[in-house]
Amino acid sequence: xxxxxxxxxxxxxELLAAITLFLVLDLGVxxxxxxxxxxxxxxxxxxxxxxxxxxxxQQLTKSLLTLRQEMQASEPIxxxxxxxxxxxxxxxxxxxxxxQAGQGSGLWRAPMDSSGQELLTQLDDYWGPIGExxxxxxxxxxxxxxxxxxxxxxxxxxxxxxxxxxxxxxxHLEEQAVSRAAWLxxxxxxxxxxxxxxxxxxxxxxxxxxxxxxxxAESARRETRDILDTVREGLFLLGRDGxxxxxxxxxxxxxxxxxxxxxxxxxxxxQELLEEEQHEAARDYMDLLFNRKxxxxxxxxxxxxxxxxxxxxxxxxxxxxxxxxxxTQVQENGEVSALLVTVTxxxxxxxxxxxxxxxxxxxxxxxxxxxxxxxxxxxxVRDFLQAGDTRLNLVNQALxxxxxxTRAYAELINQVFRGVHSIKGEAGALGLMDISAQAHQFxxxxxxxxxxxxxxxxxxxxxxFQVGELRxxxxxxxxxxxxxxxxxxxxxxxxxxxxxxxxQIEHLALKVAEDLNKKVRIEVDFPSxxxxxDERLLRNLREMLPQLVRNAVAHGIEAEEERLQAGKFPExxxxxxxxxxxxxxxxxxxxxxxxxxxCARIRARLLELGHTPExxxxxxxxxxxxxxxxxGFSLLxxxxxxxxxxxxxxxxxxxAARAGARLRLSTLPNTYTQFTLQFQPAP
Amino acid sequence: MTLxxxxxxxSTVIRNRIARLCQDMRLPCLEIVGLAGDGxxxxxxxxxxxxxxxxxxxxxxxxxxxxxxxxxxxxxxxxRILVVSALSDKATALxxxxxxxxxxxRKPFSDEQLVESLLELIR
Numbered sequence: 001x002x003x004x005x006x007x008x009x010x011x012x013x014e015l016l017a018a019i020t021l022f023l024v025l026d027l028g029v030x031x032x033x034x035x036x037x038x039x040x041x042x043x044x045x046x047x048x049x050x051x052x053x054x055x056x057x058q059q060l061t062k063s064l065l066t067l068r069q070e071m072q073a074s075e076p077i078x079x080x081x082x083x084x085x086x087x088x089x090x091x092x093x094x095x096x097x098x099x100q101a102g103q104g105s106g107l108w109r110a111p112m113d114s115s116g117q118e119l120l121t122q123l124d125d126y127w128g129p130i131g132e133x134x135x136x137x138x139x140x141x142x143x144x145x146x147x148x149x150x151x152x153x154x155x156x157x158x159x160x161x162x163x164x165x166x167x168x169x170x171x172h173l174e175e176q177a178v179s180r181a182a183w184l185x186x187x188x189x190x191x192x193x194x195x196x197x198x199x200x201x202x203x204x205x206x207x208x209x210x211x212x213x214x215x216x217a218e219s220a221r222r223e224t225r226d227i228l229d230t231v232r233e234g235l236f237l238l239g240r241d242g243x244x245x246x247x248x249x250x251x252x253x254x255x256x257x258x259x260x261x262x263x264x265x266x267x268x269x270x271q272e273l274l275e276e277e278q279h280e281a282a283r284d285y286m287d288l289l290f291n292r293k294x295x296x297x298x299x300x301x302x303x304x305x306x307x308x309x310x311x312x313x314x315x316x317x318x319x320x321x322x323x324x325x326x327x328t329q330v331q332e333n334g335e336v337s338a339l340l341v342t343v344t345x346x347x348x349x350x351x352x353x354x355x356x357x358x359x360x361x362x363x364x365x366x367x368x369x370x371x372x373x374x375x376x377x378x379x380x381v382r383d384f385l386q387a388g389d390t391r392l393n394l395v396n397q398a399l400x401x402x403x404x405x406t407r408a409y410a411e412l413i414n415q416v417f418r419g420v421h422s423i424k425g426e427a428g429a430l431g432l433m434d435i436s437a438q439a440h441q442f443x444x445x446x447x448x449x450x451x452x453x454x455x456x457x458x459x460x461x462x463x464x465f466q467v468g469e470l471r472x473x474x475x476x477x478x479x480x481x482x483x484x485x486x487x488x489x490x491x492x493x494x495x496x497x498x499x500x501x502x503x504q505i506e507h508l509a510l511k512v513a514e515d516l517n518k519k520v521r522i523e524v525d526f527p528s529x530x531x532x533x534d535e536r537l538l539r540n541l542r543e544m545l546p547q548l549v550r551n552a553v554a555h556g557i558e559a560e561e562e563r564l565q566a567g568k569f570p571e572x573x574x575x576x577x578x579x580x581x582x583x584x585x586x587x588x589x590x591x592x593x594x595x596x597x598x599c600a601r602i603r604a605r606l607l608e609l610g611h612t613p614e615x616x617x618x619x620x621x622x623x624x625x626x627x628x629x630x631x632g633f634s635l636l637x638x639x640x641x642x643x644x645x646x647x648x649x650x651x652x653x654x655x656a657a658r659a660g661a662r663l664r665l666s667t668l669p670n671t672y673t674q675f676t677l678q679f680q681p682a683p
Numbered sequence: 684m685t686l687x688x689x690x691x692x693x694s695t696v697i698r699n700r701i702a703r704l705c706q707d708m709r710l711p712c713l714e715i716v717g718l719a720g721d722g723x724x725x726x727x728x729x730x731x732x733x734x735x736x737x738x739x740x741x742x743x744x745x746x747x748x749x750x751x752x753x754x755x756x757x758x759x760x761x762x763r764i765l766v767v768s769a770l771s772d773k774a775t776a777l778x779x780x781x782x783x784x785x786x787x788x789r790k791p792f793s794d795e796q797l798v799e800s801l802l803e804l805i806r
Contacts (some may be wrong), residue, residue: 281774284781294780295803298787302780384696418693421742425769426696428791436791637746 008159015209018202025195029188030178036184039397043177047103047113049094050173053123053166056094060571062088064152067137071145076140085138088131095120095127098169113176119169126162130154234343237330240290242267245338255343257310273310273323277361281305282325288325292335297330303327307346320345334653370480372431381481382504383427383511387547388435388474391419393651395467409455417446423470429562435473443468446649482542501542505549509574512553519560519571520553526578537679540659541588547652548675549574556594556673566670568593584681591674597667599624605633625665629653686805687716691725691751692767693743697790701767703740703792705801714803721747729755734762736804739784741768741775749779756783763804764768767792 063083070077098120100114112120133151137143149660224247228235234252237245246262253260256269270279281304288302305325314336327578330338373381395416402412424439445466447457480657485500489556502524513520557572564570581587602624606616619627627633629649652675656663662678684699686699692698698718705713716732719725723745729737737755741748764784766776776787788800 273709277774284774284777288777298780298785302773302777302787303788304777379698380696385694418742418744419770422694425692425740425790426694428769429697429700429789542704 001080004512013211018198018205022198022202025191025198029191029195032184032187032191035460036188039184039195040177040181042101043173043180045178046098047170047173049097050166050170053098053169054163056087056091056164057127057159057166060084060091060130061155063087064134064148064155067143068145068148068152071143071148077143081137081141081143083237084134088134088138091127092131095123099124102530109173111174116169116172116176116652119165119172122166123162126158126165130158130162155682176451207377232345234341236341238266238286238327238339240337241265242286243616252343255320255323255345274308275311278304286327286339289329289339292336299327307350309350320347322347322350370434370477372433373477373481374484376430378481378485379504379507381430381432381477381647384430384432385474385478385481386508387426388423389471391423392471392474395419396464399467402460404457406453406455409460410450410453410456412460413446413449413455413463417443417450419603420446420470432477435470435477438470438473442470447566465581478542481538482539488536501545504527505545505576508546509549509553511559512550516554517559518553518557520557521571521573522549523573523575525576527580537586537659539663540655540679544652544655544659544677545576545588545590548656549576551649551652551675552590552594552673553594556592556596558595562595566595586679586681587676588679589674589676591672593672596629596671597665598669602627609633625667628665684712684722685714686712686736687732687736688801689717689719689725689728689734690711690715690732690738691719691722691730692740692745693720694740697740697767701797704797705761712805720744722748722751725751726754727793729759729762733759734803736764737764738767738788738801739764739779741766741779747783749775752779752782752784765800765804 011083063080067077067080072079083289098112130151133147133154136147137151171451189645217549228247228249231249232251234249234255236252239245241261243265244260248260248262258269258272260269267283270282273279274282284300285299285304289299290579293626302326305323307322307324310320316328322345324344326340326342329336330340375670390423398415402408419490420439420442424436424443427433427439428433445462450454452459506522509520509522552574557574558566558568560570563572572592572594574590577587577589577591579587579589599621603616603619606619606624606627633650653663656677664676664678665674666676667673690698690701690705698720701736702718705715706722713736717728719728720755721743725737725739726746727735739748739752742791743751748766750767755762755764761782763786764779765786765788766779767788767790768776768779768786769790776784780787786800786804788796792800
């Protein structure tokens with residue numbers, strides 16, 4: 001800061017010195033003028049005094065002559081005497097003043113020059129005898145005639161010369177005054193000339209300085225212009241009023257593919273460039289940028305125009321396909337006064353990124369994704385896969401059951417979107433980027449459909465395809481996970497090949513129970529000797545067992561209150577048994593001590609679903625139970641995450657069929673439900 | 684002082700992950716008062732426990748995050764909300780911030796990013 005002040009002083013040092021000099025000169029001229037006027041005043045006084053000497057000499061001579069005449073005529077002489085006294089005194093005083101001026105020295109008493117002095121001495125010499133002769137007459141009321149005659153003689157003989165001398169002195173003093181005035185004039189003119197020169201110097205300096213700063217400003221403007229003309233990015237300032245600044249880079253109109261003018265509002269341009277959704281996001285974002293309360297780091301993260309695809313429109317000149325917008329806040333007095341906007345053409349980068357993505361996807365993103373499973377908590381991955389599977393099953397079911405009308409289609413699309421969105425989020429969280437990307441692609445398909453109001457059944461076809469793709473990806477991860485787990489067990493020499501599966505279903509049962517606010521004890525009884533199972537069978541087990549356990553807890557076990565009312569322990573039991581038989585066949589059973597399945601309830605539900613009472617009444621117990629395996633059939637009126645959407649049993653039936661296993665169901669109302677899977681020995 | 688935290692996300696995996704991270708002793712100043720799977724549940728829990736902090740997913744059943752934020756900001760203006768959402772939700776996230784959420788965490792996120800975002804919200 002100090003340095004800056006110093007610099008500032010330095011810049012104007014010359015100008016300040018010149019102004020100071022100008023003021024000093026002005027002051028000097030003023031002081032000198034005062035002094036000069038004083039001298040002139042004194043010179044005038046002296047000239048007057050010298051001029052008066054002539055008058056007084058005349059007056060004195062005249063009064064002496066009058067006195068003599070009056071004395072001769074014996075007339076009163078008082079007035080002549082008085083006149084004589086006055087003239088004598090005045091002459092003496094005037095001469096004294098002149099003498100004083102002649103002797104004086106110093107600043108205020110300019111000395112009379114030598115010629116003046118000489119004239120004054122001569123005056124003195126001539127006056128001396130007259131003064132002396134007149135002196136005795138002054139103090140005497142009756143002067144002697146002889147004295148008067150003596151005085152008259154001296155006065156008459158000297159008066160003319162005395163007057164000449166007085167005239168000479170007056171003239172001499174006048175000349176002296178004139179010459180001094182001329183000299184003073186020269187000095188004044190010189191000083192004023194100097195002051196004027198100084199003034200001219202100041203004006204010159206000032207103008208030069210002005211021109212210099214003008215030149216600098218012009219040069220800065222030119223530099224800015226050069227930058228704006230050559231820079232490839234679009235640069236402009238956006239004011240709080242939403243208008244583009246007067247200056248912007250030359251490349252901006254070509255980046256926008258639109259003609260531009262300074263001061264034009266940005267919003268209509270964006271509307272032309274961007275899709276409605278992005279345009280709206282951009283508007284929200286810019287509002288936030290002008291809001292100082294929102295943190296800059298957060299704003300940077302949220303920029304919706306960091307990579308943006310432009311609308312293709314006929315009216316627009318051919319421009320880039322993708323742009324990147326960056327916004328920097330320009331602050332003034334702690335407020336955001338404007339935004340510096342940088343626009344970059346990223347069409348090429350986007351193209352490359354797309355190509356790279358395709359290559360990467362081909363090369364090994366799936367492998368990466370599958371490898372990511374190894375880094376994750378197996379329980380979390382398992383939860384994710386189960387939840388994902390359930391969600392996709394629900395989607396499939398919903399696709400099959402949807403009523404053929406636009407509103408139902410729209411609701412379905414929203415439901416699918418939520419499911420897919422969850423899968424994407426969870427996959428991302430677990431680092432399963434391949435699945436996340438697949439889900440994202442699915443979302444991209446759904447997003448435009450969500451906005452439409454004229455959906456038809458045909459719009460649902462690609463959804464079914466995408467569901468299949470996603471399911472396949474999930475299944476692949478499931479397979480890898482299973483293999484890895486088996487490998488792990490082999491490596492650590494685990495005594496039990498089912499340890500992992502056991503842990504998984506125990507965890508699942510407790511979680512479902514907790515979610516549904518039920519109390520459940522899970523007993524898993526697996527053989528101590530690991531049977532030699534083929535991989536396919538193991539995979540089937542892993543797929544079916546969780547569904548059966550989930551069903552047992554969700555459908556079978558009653559809520560605590562219901563159990564107490566039925567005279568049971570508040571805690572329900574789910575028992576999982578796995579029994580290898582001697583003939584090589586295997587049996588897996590899941591049994592719960594819950595409410596069992598009441599045929600009356602199935603009948604009631606069938607009636608609710610619109611079946612005729614005659615048909616329902618005619619159905620045997622076996623037929624009624626078989627309904628449970630129909631897709632979309634559920635005894636629960638309200639669906640929740642774990643059951644009730646009519647998926648599960650039909651799925652298990654399908655799985656069992658695929659695995660070549662027999663599925664049996666036995667139940668007793670208010671007592672138990674048991675599902676048994678009978679696997680045939682491997683050939 | 685302990686700050687009450689409500690975790691809102693329709694994904695159990697994400698909900699549990701956030702909860703587990705917060706309990707990992709890395710954020711001992713937080714007390715989790717509730718886990719909500721949809722907006723309506725979130726609003727009920729928020730009114731019951733009046734949490735100082737909320738982590739909020741945006742795409743949810745029943746009532747989506749956007750509306751939920753509006754209502755929470757309306758009823759509990761002191762509550763600070765961290766939007767936890769995927770990048771594709773940027774437009775929605777912007778709306779959420781405009782409605783009064785203070786932070787944004789992009790899914791997928793690392794443990795460190797979550798901790799950092801929550802600390803940033805507390806600051």
